[in-house]
Amino acid sequence: MAALVIAEHDNQSLKAATLNAVAAALLCSPEVDVLVAGNQTDVAAAAAAKITGVRKVIQIDAPALVDQLAEPLAAQILSIASTYSHILAPATANGKNVLPRVAAKLDVAQLSDVTKVVSPDTFERPIYAGNAIATVQSADPVKVITVRTTGFDPVAASGGSAAIEKATLADSKVQSSFVGRELTKSDRPELTAAKIIVSGGRGLGSGEKYQEIVVPLADKLGAALGASRAAVDAGYVPNDYQVGQTGKIVAPQLYVAVGISGAIQHLAGMKDSKVIVAINKDPEAPIFSVADYGLVADLNTAVPELTNLLG
Structure with missing residues (x-):
């Protein structure tokens, strides 16, 4: 049977995380369909049809789906679930919101934060903040999976020519309502999709x-801004900057950690980065255990010097 990927989108454009989920789905089944459910999603559906490896795009377009609340979205997934052996979504806020409901309604166990597909019924996922990897085999007729995007290289966003099939809205009893959304707008790359990230920790002090120190370096590198939980809890930056097990899981080409000691929960969120650079005055800081390049120095001196050298 085929696999179904729940597209991550904002009704206008497709999110990059969808490409990672499709990559995981192709390891589960050679036939992969993508569900684009929302309102006025023609552009997003057209983008999904171009993804390499996608057989078919199912588009459900209705005003009731504009905010993609878990209840109505889950109803759409459940209306077509019987024809699929695997249902996958990125392990983002949206995926984590809707798929547990789908799994519960199907009376199956959800497989969360999968980082590797061993076989169509066997998967790997991190436990204990990534310090151990659990291999899980599922005998459920439908595997409901959230995909840790850093574990799978994205498929190509172009080159495919999938058919777009428009489906009708399934009825759902909605007991929740959308109240509002506060978005942080920035010209910087989105944290989970950025190729370069500069993060600051409690060692910055304020x-x-x-x-003064982290932002100029990020500007020179064209990087996204990140932070440790300690820095967020101290009020240095907003919580959407947080990288870690309880924040955002990232795997950029370059991760620069400034004044971050490297608590387990932070390392769990960034240790898959291709190149890790750590700057910390404490030579015993745990961050150095995962760093490719480590500089034991006072960040107040070293980082501005590095920024100046970048021209």
């Missing part, structure tokens, strides 16, 4: 120091 939010002012974060702006």
